Amino acid sequence: MTDASPHRKYLTVRQASFIGVGAMVGAGIFALLGAAGEVAGAAVWISFLIAGAIAGLQGYSFAKLGARYPSGAGLFEYLARGFGNGHLTGVTAWLTYVANAIVTAMVAVSFGSYASAAFTNEDPTWTKIFAALVLIVMTGVNIVGSQLVARAQTIIVYIVLGILVLFSLVTLFTIDPSLLAPSGYPPLGDIIASVALTFFAFLGFGIITFTAKDLREPARQLPRAMYLALGIATVIYVAIALGVFGTLPVDVVISSGGTALAVAAQPALGEFGYVLMIITALFATAGATNAGLYPAVGLCDQLAATGQMPPLMSHRVGGKASVGLLVAAALSLILAIGFDLTAIASIGSAVALLVFMMATVAHFRVRANTGASLTLLILAVLTCGIALVAFLISTVVNDPGSAVAMLVIIVLGVIMDLSWKRVRANRDAVAPPTTAPPDREPGEAPPSEP
Structure with missing residues (x-):
């Protein structure tokens, strides 16, 4: 349990949830609508609803685990509880560490792109400069501590949500119902296939599990933060999808790409609406970099x-x-400045999806301690697995370069884990004997061998 010191400053439920909201409502919603529209047409709002339900099932699993095993290691505490501290947990840790750096770099580059478009007429050099600046600033915020991270996220999320709520209300009151008519929807299979895309807009909720170390009562507060963040994100995503596809024809949304929200705001708000959504994108991507x-x-x-x-x-x-x-x-900075990340943009999301599923599989082994519903855990694994398989099939067919890059990162994770543990074993072999470890608590399993 977290040490509830009376002199320590803790995060509130709202602050913890806003760290997750800031991670979710980042670059994804701005770049995702066009890609999802190519598959699901005007039914993207249904895709977001289904994706929110899948995320909710994972959130249920994590909330139960977090309430029983609160830890600053988040998901990896859950993996260790289920699978032990062996190679599986170690490889997964390195994979996620690298993949998270890729995602953070991508979000920083998105910030750079929006900033460059707003101030330098999309100069690619300035895109890199702005990306580096946001990474440096947000690293400084994180060095100061979790309280500053939470305050920054609270301000950012309030601004982003406020503007997105305004956008949703304006567009929902002026939509053309014929653009959302079910008769124009694609087959159900296509809508289901698009969930592999829209689910990635929810991946940031996993970051909430890492706030346990900063909560006064994590067993009670972590589940509340998880459900609050997922509820906010789902409502916002569905409302935005309805507003955009109820304002613009599908082909216009697809051709607008990352500026679809800005274009959809123009009919009601004019040029002010376009500029407002660009500003929102800057705040959202800055918040996602911070998170x-x-x-x-x-x-x-x-x-x-x-x-x-x-x-x-x-x-x-x-x-x-x-x-x-x-x-x-530093790794995010190198990636953002020195590499074209287009080919591996979705790898971090795919790795996160795999880690989510593994954490819930691990949950089965400690379910007696968490009191979780077996039915809900089975649904969480199945739905997450289907989304992952759909994504992998789509990636192999449409973007084999990303599939190769994903394999390289997995191999890299294995090498890093094996190399470090070999060094650790050699170090321990020559180290002087130490005193015996204290007795374990009753019922506590011994640590697994690496």
């Missing part, structure tokens, strides 16, 4: 403590800056 860096500290601290990462990753530079955070930020 993307947040898990690094708790993740590296816990995994270093359990031997899954080198102790250096939990070290504090100057007593404040986590090496794990600095490495994650």
Whole structure:
């Protein structure tokens, strides 16, 4: 349990949920509508509703696990509880650490693109500069601590949600019902297939599990934060999809790409609406960058403590800056500045989807301790697995380069885990004997061998 010190400042349920909302309502909703519209047409709102239900099932699993095993390591505490601290947990940890850096870099580049479009007429050099700046600033925010992260996210999320609610109300009151007529929807199979895309707009909710270390009563507050964040995101996504596809024909949404929300705002709000949505995109991508860096500290601290990462990753530079955070930020910075991330843009999402499913599979092994419903856990695994398989099939067929890059990252994760554990084993072999570890608590399982 988290130490409820009377002198320590804790996050509230709202602050924890807003970290998740900030991670979810980022670049995805701005870039996703066109791609989803190509598959689901004007029925994208149904796709978001289904994706929200799938995320809700995963959220139920994580809320039960988080209430029983609150930890700064978030999902990886759940994996360790189910599978032990062996190679499976270690490889997954390295995979997620790298994949999260990719996603954070992508979001930072999205911020750079919007900032460049707003201020420099889409100069590609300035896109990189703005991406680097937002990464540096948000790294500084995370170094200061979770309270500043929460305050920054609260301000950002209020601004983003306020503008998106305004956009939804304006467009919903002026929609053309004929554009949303079910007679124009594609086959149900296409709508289901699009869920593999729309589900990725919810992936940020997993970051909420890492807030447990900063909550006064994580067993009670973490589930509330999880459900609140998912509820807000689902309502916003469905309302935006209805507003956009009820204002613009499907082909216009597809051709508008990442500016679809801005284009949809123009009929009612004119040029002001276009500029307003660009500003919203800047705040949303800045918030998602901030939230993307947040898990690094708790993740590296816990995994270093359990031997899954080198102790250096939990070290504090100057007593404040986590090496794990600095490495994650540096990796994101290198990726954002030095690489074209288009080919691997969705890999971080795919890895997150796999980790979510594995965490719920691990839940089966400790279900007696969490009291979770077996039926809901089975549904969570099945629905998440279907979304992942649909995504993988689509990726292999339409973007084989991403499939190859995904395989390379998996191999890299295996190599990093094996290499570190070999170093750890050699170090332990020459280390002097230590005193015997304390007795385990009654009923506690012994740690798994690496």
